[in-house]
Amino acid sequence: MQAVIIEEPGIYRVREIQYPVCPEEGLLIKVLACGLCGSDLRTLRSGHHRVKLPFTIGHEVSGRVVETGKKYTGPWKPGWNLAISPVVYCNECNFCQDGVFELCSDYRELAQTWPGGFAEYMAVPAEAVLNGTIQEIPEGTDPVHATIVEPLSSCVNAQEKGNVGLGDTVVIIGTGPIGTLHLQLARLRGARRVIVADIDDKRLEMIKEFHPDMLINPTETGLVEKVMEATGGYGADVVIAANSVSQTLVQAVEMAKKGGRILLFGGMPKDQSRPQVDMNTVHYNALHLLGTTIFAPRHNRIAMQLVVSGKIDAGKFISHIFPLEDFEEGARLALEGRARKVVFVSGS
Numbered sequence: 001m002q003a004v005i006i007e008e009p010g011i012y013r014v015r016e017i018q019y020p021v022c023p024e025e026g027l028l029i030k031v032l033a034c035g036l037c038g039s040d041l042r043t044l045r046s047g048h049h050r051v052k053l054p055f056t057i058g059h060e061v062s063g064r065v066v067e068t069g070k071k072y073t074g075p076w077k078p079g080w081n082l083a084i085s086p087v088v089y090c091n092e093c094n095f096c097q098d099g100v101f102e103l104c105s106d107y108r109e110l111a112q113t114w115p116g117g118f119a120e121y122m123a124v125p126a127e128a129v130l131n132g133t134i135q136e137i138p139e140g141t142d143p144v145h146a147t148i149v150e151p152l153s154s155c156v157n158a159q160e161k162g163n164v165g166l167g168d169t170v171v172i173i174g175t176g177p178i179g180t181l182h183l184q185l186a187r188l189r190g191a192r193r194v195i196v197a198d199i200d201d202k203r204l205e206m207i208k209e210f211h212p213d214m215l216i217n218p219t220e221t222g223l224v225e226k227v228m229e230a231t232g233g234y235g236a237d238v239v240i241a242a243n244s245v246s247q248t249l250v251q252a253v254e255m256a257k258k259g260g261r262i263l264l265f266g267g268m269p270k271d272q273s274r275p276q277v278d279m280n281t282v283h284y285n286a287l288h289l290l291g292t293t294i295f296a297p298r299h300n301r302i303a304m305q306l307v308v309s310g311k312i313d314a315g316k317f318i319s320h321i322f323p324l325e326d327f328e329e330g331a332r333l334a335l336e337g338r339a340r341k342v343v344f345v346s347g348s
C-alpha cells in the first residue's frame, strides 16, 4: 500500500510499504481521509520527540472498517465509517479515574506510538478501541468533513474552560486553521464580538470568509493599542493565543479586560516558553491564565455533533483536498501558509 514515510526531519515521501496487520483485538481500517495539522507540519520539518523515524504520521483520520481482529468484541463492523482521533487515555491515572480525561497524565497517541493515517490503511490497536476517541460517522456526513472533529475537540475543550459566552469580546491571535475554528466556535457560544489578529496578511485574507468583526495586523499597528481602542479602553473579555509565539502572551495580558480570561492554546518552542509576562498585571487585573491541551471524549462527541449538524461548516473550512500520492504538494502548500486546511484522501 502507499504511505507517507518521514525518513528524517525534512525528508518525506509517498512510498510502497507492507499492509498493516489487523490487531487481534483491534481493527484494520481503510483510510478515507486524513487532515494535515500544524503539529504535523512541525514533525515533517523537524521531527518530534515521541516519533521514532522512519514513521508515518497523520492523526485526523476518517476510515472505513475493513477487518476486525479475531478477539475484537467491540461494536464496529466492516463497512462502518469511523472518525478516529488520536488520543488514547491510560484509564488508570487519578485524572482518568475521576473522569477528567483531558488531564490524563499518561495518554498516548495514534500517529506517535502507533503509525498514523497518511496511508491507505491503518491498524487501530486494542488500546485505541478501548480507551481512545473513536466515533461512528453518521450516514450523510462526509468522512472528509469528519477529519476536523479532532482539531475542533481541542477548541471545544479550551472555550469550555474559558467559559466563552454571551456578551464577550474575544480576541484571537493567530488566524491559521485553529484560530479559524476558534472564531466559529466563539460565535456559536454567543460571543458579541470576535477580533482576529495575525502578522500574515495571506491568513488574514483567508479568515475574512468567516466574517470576523475586526482584523488586525500587528506589524502595521500596535495590537494592544488597537484592542484597547476597540474596547473603549477596557480590553477584551477573552484572549485566545492560537499560535506559538510567546510574545503573544505578553500582549494577551496587556489587552485583557480586568477579570478577563487568557486561553493558552498553542505550545511554545522550548527555548521560548518563558515570556516576560508582567505578573503584577495578572494580579492587579485579576486575570485568569488558562492552559489547555487535548480533550476528553465528551469534547470529541460535541465536536462531531457540530460537524454533523453543519454548525461548524467543515466544507468551507477545508480549503484543499489532495489525493494521498500528492502529499508533498499538499504539504508544501500548507507549509507556505497558502492553505487553511489540507485533507488527503486515498482512492477506494
Ligand SMILES: [Zn+2]
Residues within 6 Å of the ligand: 037, 038, 039, 059, 060, 150, 151
Ligand atoms: Zn491535529
Ligand SMILES: [Zn+2]
Residues within 6 Å of the ligand: 089, 090, 091, 092, 093, 094, 095, 096, 097, 103, 104, 105, 106, 107
Ligand atoms: Zn490517565
